[in-house]
Amino acid sequence: SSELTQPPSLSVSPGHTASITCSGDKLGDKYACWYQQKPGQSPVLVIYQDSKRPSGIPERFSGSNSGNTATLTIRGTQAMDEADYYCQAWDSSTAVVFGGGTKLTVL
């Protein structure tokens, strides 16, 4: 299957660690990336090639990918991190596939 599954929502307290998962068949054999989207804005790339951060993305954002699951980790979560997060991968049969998105609430 080329689908990517994410939890619809996740809540985290400020200063704590948020871990958002993305599951897909043999996802660890591919590369995963992650986007942050705030209301009314375009998505922003926060992690690519499983664990690399683009310039300007805070160090508190990190990623990993193994087996069937990729994980976006946000350490020391801040109120500004409240957003929707989408994982994405390239699949040989379906080309680009996005996860269903996770709404992260910081409270």
Add this chain to the structure above:
Amino acid sequence: QVTLKESGPALVKATQTLTLTCTFSEFSLITTGMRVSWIRQPPGKALEWLARIDWDDDKFYSTSLKTRLTISKDTSKNQVVLTMTNMDPVDTATYYCARGSGDGYNFFFDYWGQGTLVTVSS
């Protein structure tokens, strides 16, 4: 600074054909490795990838929408055009264009346009 901007009609009627244009700057689709995709997002819903065109004119389409989509490029104008036929109200969405980077399985979108909302009336 790389920028992309979508343009096209805000409102189309059901059964009509939608034509969207992505105009970009600070990169060129004649440069090896450059790619542009279209992605859409219905209100309150997830991102959905539609199509991709590469510097060498390779094209890729969403499996579920491929019969309705055509992507093309005009390198002299730094534009990518997407047409979608037989529009339906369920196609109401914000349509984004984005630059693709990486290669093979390592493919991601490093720059996105602001998006354009297209509403399909019945």
